[in-house]
Amino acid sequence: MGSPAKRVLRYEVAMPVDAFLADLSAVLPERALVREQERVAPWLTDWRGRWTGASKALLEPGTTEEVAIIVRLSGEHRVGLVPQGGNTSMVGGATPPADGDAVLLSLRRMTRVRALEAGSAIVEAGVILADLHAAAAASGQRFPLTLGARGSATVGGLIATNAGGTQVLRFGTMRAQVLGLEAVIAGGLVHDGLGGLKKDNRGTSLDQLLIGSEGTLGIVTAARLRLIPAIAERGVAWVGLDSAEAAWSLLGQLEEASERVEGFELVPAECLASVLDHVPGTRSPLEQTHRWNALIEVTAGRGEPEPPTATLERLLAPALESGRVADAVIAGSEAQAEALWKLRDSISEAERKRGPAAQHDISVPPAVMARFMTDAATRVEHAFPGTRAFGYGHLGDGNVHFHVRAPAASSRDWAESGEGKAVSRLVHDLVTDSGGSISAEHGIGQMKKDELARLASPARLQALRAIKQAMDPRGIFNPGKLVD
Amino acid sequence: MGSPAKRVLRYEVAMPVDAFLADLSAVLPERALVREQERVAPWLTDWRGRWTGASKALLEPGTTEEVAIIVRLSGEHRVGLVPQGGNTSMVGGATPPADGDAVLLSLRRMTRVRALEAGSAIVEAGVILADLHAAAAASGQRFPLTLGARGSATVGGLIATNAGGTQVLRFGTMRAQVLGLEAVIAGGLVHDGLGGLKKDNRGTSLDQLLIGSEGTLGIVTAARLRLIPAIAERGVAWVGLDSAEAAWSLLGQLEEASERVEGFELVPAECLASVLDHVPGTRSPLEQTHRWNALIEVTAGRGEPEPPTATLERLLAPALESGRVADAVIAGSEAQAEALWKLRDSISEAERKRGPAAQHDISVPPAVMARFMTDAATRVEHAFPGTRAFGYGHLGDGNVHFHVRAPAASSRDWAESGEGKAVSRLVHDLVTDSGGSISAEHGIGQMKKDELARLASPARLQALRAIKQAMDPRGIFNPGKLVD
Numbered sequence: 024m025g026s027p028a029k030r031v032l033r034y035e036v037a038m039p040v041d042a043f044l045a046d047l048s049a050v051l052p053e054r055a056l057v058r059e060q061e062r063v064a065p066w067l068t069d070w071r072g073r074w075t076g077a078s079k080a081l082l083e084p085g086t087t088e089e090v091a092i093i094v095r096l097s098g099e100h101r102v103g104l105v106p107q108g109g110n111t112s113m114v115g116g117a118t119p120p121a122d123g124d125a126v127l128l129s130l131r132r133m134t135r136v137r138a139l140e141a142g143s144a145i146v147e148a149g150v151i152l153a154d155l156h157a158a159a160a161a162s163g164q165r166f167p168l169t170l171g172a173r174g175s176a177t178v179g180g181l182i183a184t185n186a187g188g189t190q191v192l193r194f195g196t197m198r199a200q201v202l203g204l205e206a207v208i209a210g211g212l213v214h215d216g217l218g219g220l221k222k223d224n225r226g227t228s229l230d231q232l233l234i235g236s237e238g239t240l241g242i243v244t245a246a247r248l249r250l251i252p253a254i255a256e257r258g259v260a261w262v263g264l265d266s267a268e269a270a271w272s273l274l275g276q277l278e279e280a281s282e283r284v285e286g287f288e289l290v291p292a293e294c295l296a297s298v299l300d301h302v303p304g305t306r307s308p309l310e311q312t313h314r315w316n317a318l319i320e321v322t323a324g325r326g327e328p329e330p331p332t333a334t335l336e337r338l339l340a341p342a343l344e345s346g347r348v349a350d351a352v353i354a355g356s357e358a359q360a361e362a363l364w365k366l367r368d369s370i371s372e373a374e375r376k377r378g379p380a381a382q383h384d385i386s387v388p389p390a391v392m393a394r395f396m397t398d399a400a401t402r403v404e405h406a407f408p409g410t411r412a413f414g415y416g417h418l419g420d421g422n423v424h425f426h427v428r429a430p431a432a433s434s435r436d437w438a439e440s441g442e443g444k445a446v447s448r449l450v451h452d453l454v455t456d457s458g459g460s461i462s463a464e465h466g467i468g469q470m471k472k473d474e475l476a477r478l479a480s481p482a483r484l485q486a487l488r489a490i491k492q493a494m495d496p497r498g499i500f501n502p503g504k505l506v507d
Numbered sequence: 508m509g510s511p512a513k514r515v516l517r518y519e520v521a522m523p524v525d526a527f528l529a530d531l532s533a534v535l536p537e538r539a540l541v542r543e544q545e546r547v548a549p550w551l552t553d554w555r556g557r558w559t560g561a562s563k564a565l566l567e568p569g570t571t572e573e574v575a576i577i578v579r580l581s582g583e584h585r586v587g588l589v590p591q592g593g594n595t596s597m598v599g600g601a602t603p604p605a606d607g608d609a610v611l612l613s614l615r616r617m618t619r620v621r622a623l624e625a626g627s628a629i630v631e632a633g634v635i636l637a638d639l640h641a642a643a644a645a646s647g648q649r650f651p652l653t654l655g656a657r658g659s660a661t662v663g664g665l666i667a668t669n670a671g672g673t674q675v676l677r678f679g680t681m682r683a684q685v686l687g688l689e690a691v692i693a694g695g696l697v698h699d700g701l702g703g704l705k706k707d708n709r710g711t712s713l714d715q716l717l718i719g720s721e722g723t724l725g726i727v728t729a730a731r732l733r734l735i736p737a738i739a740e741r742g743v744a745w746v747g748l749d750s751a752e753a754a755w756s757l758l759g760q761l762e763e764a765s766e767r768v769e770g771f772e773l774v775p776a777e778c779l780a781s782v783l784d785h786v787p788g789t790r791s792p793l794e795q796t797h798r799w800n801a802l803i804e805v806t807a808g809r810g811e812p813e814p815p816t817a818t819l820e821r822l823l824a825p826a827l828e829s830g831r832v833a834d835a836v837i838a839g840s841e842a843q844a845e846a847l848w849k850l851r852d853s854i855s856e857a858e859r860k861r862g863p864a865a866q867h868d869i870s871v872p873p874a875v876m877a878r879f880m881t882d883a884a885t886r887v888e889h890a891f892p893g894t895r896a897f898g899y900g901h902l903g904d905g906n907v908h909f910h911v912r913a914p915a916a917s918s919r920d921w922a923e924s925g926e927g928k929a930v931s932r933l934v935h936d937l938v939t940d941s942g943g944s945i946s947a948e949h950g951i952g953q954m955k956k957d958e959l960a961r962l963a964s965p966a967r968l969q970a971l972r973a974i975k976q977a978m979d980p981r982g983i984f985n986p987g988k989l990v991d
Contacts, residue, residue, distance in 0.1 A: 140874065141759055141763065142759075142762070184708060185708050187706050187708075191705065191706060195705075196705075196706060198712075198715075199683075208966055208969065208970060209969070209973075210969065212964075212965050212966035212969055213964075213966055214964065214966040214967065214970070215964065215966075218871075218872040218942035218943070219872050219873070219874075220870050220871070220872060220905060220942075220943065220944050220947075221675065221680075221870065221873060221903070221904040221905050221906065222671050222675060222680060222870045222901075222904050222905065222906040222944070222947040222948055223870055223944040223946070223947065224668060224669050224671075224719050224944070224946045224947065224948060224949065224950045224951070225944055225945065225946050225951060225959060225963065225967070226719065226720060226721065226723075226951060226959075226967075226971045226989050226990065227715075227716055227717070227718070227719055227720040227724065227971070227974060228669075228682075228715065228718070228719060229966070229967060229970050231682075231711075231712065231715035231716070231718075232711055232715070232716060232970070232974070233711070234711070234712070234715075235708050235710065235711055235712060236710060236711040237710065239710075240711065252763055275625055275626075278626070279625065279736055279809075280809070280810045281810070282766065282808070324766070325763075325764070326764045326765065326821075328812055328813050329812050337810075386704050386705070386706045386707055387702075387704070388702040388703050388704060389703070389705060390624065390703075417706075419705070420705040420706050421704060421705050421706065422705065422706040458699075458702035458704075459702070459704065460704050460706070460707040460708070460709055461709065462707070462708045462709050463704075463706040463707065463708065464706055464708060465708065466708045467708070467709060467710060475709060475710075479709065480696075480697075480698065480699065481696050482692055482696035482697055482698040482699075482713070483698065483709070483710075483713060485692065485693070485694065485696055486692060486698070486713050486716070486978065487710045487711070489693075489977035489978055489980075490711060490716070490974060490977055490978070492977060493973035493974055493976060493977030493978075494970065494973055494974070494977075496973075505710050506710065
């Protein structure tokens with residue numbers, strides 16, 4: 024121990040990162056290379072505290088040119104780069120490996136709104152979602168994607184994970200909002216797709232390739248994003264239903280009759296009870312308890328002839344008459360609409376207060392979702408006595424938050440225990456059997472890498488690995504995530 | 508000449524294809540392997556007669572499993588496969604190389620509609636677009652993409668080229684219609700994305716990777732495609748405008764005011780005159796001649812409260828009052844609507860009758876399109892005296908059909924002459940300088956491969972080549988197209 028030979032060996036192993044940082048310090052502005060560990064440390068652990076990594080420095084480039092220099096030199100030294108935006112990954116996607124061989128690359132200083140036009144904005148990767156919403160609103164427009172982490176999640180991270188949220192039903196995921204990307208790929212080459220061409224058939228789309236690639240194929244530095252006219256008005260309804268199938272059929276009828284159905288969130292009685300028990304200031308919107316509930320939002324832009332509450336009345340009246348909907352209430356004011364949404368948005372908080380549980384970010388084909396929720400819950404509860412399982416969420420997207428409550432008296436970290444993990448494997452097996460995805464919104468990151476390798480088709484694995492090798496021959500982009 | 512040694516050499520060179528076909532004949536149904544040259548020959552030349560290739564056989568698999576066998580064996584023998592649908596490529600994308608080392612793979616026998624549901628259909632690659640329209644209509648729905656070649660173009664080809672058409676303004680290109688793909692990739696592995704998951708974040712999307720890849724990364728065998736509710740009614744207007752900029756600003760106002768603007772086609776006075784001169788049964792829709800015209804289509808689904816002609820009146824009235832629109836007429840019947848569309852749809856035919864010309868399938872960022880059309884026309888006419896240049900087409904998509912008429916008394920094949928090619932290079936240079944694409948709709952194929960290599964950014968070329976190498980390590984997928 025401590026022999027000279029060993030010390031030399033250790034020194035050589037550490038060399039690439041040190042040499043990389045030394046080269047960078049010669050060409051980057053001082054502000055872009057942070058070496059003080061107390062400034063690096065806060066970004067080494069994900070926001071939920073599940074993963075912690077190491078990095079000898081924090082790179083904070085302010086321009087695309089600086090990102091290009093970083094990528095070029097990291098390739099020459101074969102040093103990994105871990106891109107990070109708001110550090111809100113749910114799957115450890117922005118946490119560096121523990122060995123300290125890779126370096127954190129934060130895009131947070133790239134916060135310029137380069138252009139804001141009718142129909143689109145060009146924003147840099149570090150722009151926070153809430154700031155994008157505000158910039159769009161200031162121009163009488165809106166950016167039609169939102170999610171819980173909007174106060175910290177950045178555009179770059181949203182693109183790298185193809186983020187979803189509550190408006191996917193009408194407007195699609197992040198993929199549908201991206202009109203063009205700027206990104207730095209291997210060798211420090213800059214791909215400039217910010218022109219926003221609506222038609223461009225020069226081979227496969229590099230923009231599409233990078234969306235959802237979790238920083239493993241290149242570094243997104245800016246994007247042209249779609250903006251749409253601001254909402255003038257919204258109408259929100261809460262309906263009680265006897266079955267998930269009834270909800271599915273109602274959604275189909277609504278979508279056929281109007282293009283303005285923007286949200287359709289399914290809430291089982293369990294979830295509503297949990298919210299009413301644990302979240303102060305909430306009350307049941309309907310007099311009776313219904314096995315299932317749906318929160319429906321319809322919007323109207325300026326100049327639309329029919330107000331959205333009238334649309335809701337027109338759409339729901341026949342369903343109420345025929346008994347397909349058991350009961351319904353339409354919010355009479357924006358305050359009432361907010362109150363209905365609060366019931367939906369408080370489910371996670373209420374369930375956390377209620378006790379330990381394993382959550383699953385999964386999707387199944389929309390047409391089988393209603394049945395999946397019932398069948399999978401039965402299977403899980405049968406296999407793991409004492410658990411209670413149910414799905415809730417964005418029905419039209421087929422994206423269930425599949426929630427399994429731990430048996431009574433389980434420890435707080437039950438989800439990470441042997442039983443909790445076995446539950447998750449079963450859920451993932453059932454999802455795969457139904458033709459679904461083990462990651463609907465959050466990505467694979469570190470957390471689901473083994474499950475992806477276990478459950479993905481040979482075609483998907485072959486393609487993902489081949490593309491990774493092709494786009495990142497020196498293994499510098501977000502090492503240890505998604506695929507090896 | 509004719510020495511035994513040479514004969515042996517020729518035999519060895521020919522070996523891979525022959526051995527491949529011999530292996531195939533042992534495992535494929537007889538119907539799937541056509542060796543009679545008289546049955547192969549019709550498919551060796553593109554529909555416009557610009558490229559002719561050679562193939563020792565025509566593979567006509569009837570199932571995905573047969574395609575998988577073909578791909579696996581072609582990889583083992585390193586024999587190229589040239590996928591072909593309706594053979595309607597504009598860029599030689601479906602014509603085999605002349606050396607006969609590759610084999611034609613027709614998807615035309617795969618014509619099953621595997622499923623037809625509310626909101627989507629699963630169709631095989633060989634389904635013809637017009638048949639898809641009919642199947643959708645029979646279920647009270649529509650497939651929102653159409654184009655001139657709809658009577659022969661197939662779903663597989665539309666996907667492989669990310670086809671566009673006249674409804675892109677509202678509904679997007681083929682990319683936006685694809686909810687999931689089934690495809691055979693290297694090694695004969697089958698990617699099954701037909702579940703139609705609306706949210707699926709398991710790394711970069713294989714579906715997106717294959718769309719627009721022109722058969723160079725794998726063979727699309729089926730797709731789940733989006734269907735939307737059938738149109739109940741449409742309203743069509745023809746407006747006269749003083750400038751392309753006025754048209755652009757009108758389009759912006761319309762799109763802001765209504766989501767139902769489905770078509771906005773720009774027609775310069777030149778084109779309209781050409782149609783009125785050369786196409787029987789056409790007449791000018793407005794009393795006076797206007798420098799520019801726009802054809803506008805608005806649709807309404809069942810249950811929409813406002814009829815589309817009323818929407819057009821509401822939208823156009825303020826523009827007419829303020830003088831931003833010089834004149835306008837709204838079709839009073841479906842027959843009048845058809846007559847207006849005929850003016851637009853007859854432009855190609857009229858221009859062909861008028862004389863030789865070089866056409867360019869290009870796009871520029873929508874915001875600069877109006878200016879591009881004017882500036883580029885001036886540049887071309889100045890550099891090539893006697894030519895007459897103008898753009899027409901899908902204004903909102905930024906996709907100009909940029910048309911350059913040959914000087915008087917030019918030969919019929921002027922577009923392929925030295926001058927014609929020089930014109931095209933200049934147009935492509937101007938497009939590139941404007942941040943545009945040298946291929947908006949038709950793809951690269953054989954025709955634009957050199958121009959892509961000349962004009963694409965280093966980042967694009969590096970990525971396209973790396974992905975090609977990764978997904979097709981044995982060089983079997985559509986050799987000689989797109990990139991080497």
